[in-house]
Amino acid sequence: MTTRAAINILGSTGEVIDITSLGVSNLTTQHPGPGQYLVLGTLGMVPPPLGWGHVVNQLDADCSVSISFNEGVLAVSVARDGEPSDLLHSITLHVAVEELPPMVAPEPDKAELAQRELSSRRSDADHAIAPLQDAVDVDEATESEMATLKAWKKYRLALSRVPDQAGYPLSIEWPVAPA
Structure with missing residues (x-):
């Protein structure tokens, strides 16, 4: 349990x-009388007997606490020596549930x-073409560099035509990059 x-x-x-919750942040409470605490807006949290529990501050260790859930209201009753009594400090209500399954991101x-x-x-x-194009632009490209540049540009052109393939995107014939 977590x-x-x-x-x-x-x-x-x-x-x-x-x-601290699973997305519920607009809870409201009421304190209609001694030892009575009502919590509204717990929608989405597990009602008892499946999960609500409590922990009181040690100043209130001698109190008895009962929790019920009816028509959307979580009711907490506190008694000391059998009589309704306000808590001297505080109470933490908590929901314990089985570990949630891991979130699996949908496949793209x-x-x-x-x-x-x-x-x-x-x-x-683009990364391969840039320095080769620079060499051409400043008239310092060798014949080998010019041939390599042409091969990379043909490859890039072939990539731009991939979406035009009949089976795209389910079946793709990828062009082969220059060696």
Whole structure:
């Protein structure tokens, strides 16, 4: 069992001190009388007997606490020596539930995967082309560099045509990068 939500309530007024929860942050409380604390808005948290529990401050260790849940209201009753009594300090209400299954991110769709791969390959081509193009631009390219530049540009052009393939994105024939 793992704590999934906790509500700390001040004994003298019934005010919420703080909340740790699975997304519920708009809880309200009422303190209608001695030893009575009502918590509203716990939707989404596990009602008893499946999970609500409590811990009182050690100043209130001699109190008995009962918790019930009815029509959306979590009712906490506190007694000392058999009589309703406000808590001297505070109470922490908590929900203990089985460990949640791990979150599994949905797999990206085929189009998204194809676009990622295409972007990666395009980036590789751009990275290879840039210094070769610089050499050409400043009239310092060798014949070998010019041939390599042409091969990389043909590859990049072939990449730009990948989305036009008949089976894209389910079936892709990737162009082969220059060696």
